[in-house]
Each structure stands twice: as structure tokens, then as C-alpha cells.
Amino acid sequence: MKIGDLKAGMRDIVIKGKVVGKLPVKNVNTINGPAKVAKVIIEDESGIILLNLWNEDIEKVHIGDYLSIKKAYVIKYRGQLQLNVSRRGKIEIL
Secondary structure, eight states, X not given: OOGGGOOTTOOSXXXXXXXXXXXXXXXXXXXXXXXXXXXXXXXXXXXXXXXEEETHHHHHOOTTOEEEEEEEEEEEETTEEEEEEEXXXXXXXX
16 A cells, blocks of 8 residues: 555555654653654655654664554544554564
8 A cells, every 4th residue: 555545544554665754752651651652754655644653663663764564554633644553563674
């Protein structure tokens, strides 16, 4: 699937893209306790989208990396589409 084809509510997505930006890490409190979250900007030839990374995934991903993301889903937050990886999902650096 291509980034340009994504719509809010889509699930079980497999997508590839290049990391072109990384926003600062934020410390948040979740139902499961404290966690770290950061957004990265990924792109392909059809567009760009924010990808939310949690905890150990934040340090694995760097600007310039090509990612393969499996079992992702799309949400709309503050008017912007964002990609999230499900608990069963996987991020691979290609």
C-alpha cells in the first residue's frame, strides 16, 4: 500500500517508507504506566505521514532509514492522519 492511499480507520496495513524527520521524544503516562513516544515522518513516492513510535522502537529508527511496517493502522488526530503499529505489528529496517 502507498501512503497517499491511506485513510483514517484503515487496519492491518503493510507499508514501506523512508524516514525523513524525527520529532522530540515525549514522556507520557498511559494506562500501563509511564512510556516514551516520538513521531517520525515517513514518505514514499505518493506522500508523507507521521508514524508514532513507542519506547524501544524510538531508538531503533533513524533519519534516512527505510522501514517496512506490518500490522499498522491509521488514525486522524488533530486533523492529521497518523500511522500506528498494533501490538502484534512489526517495524523492520530495510
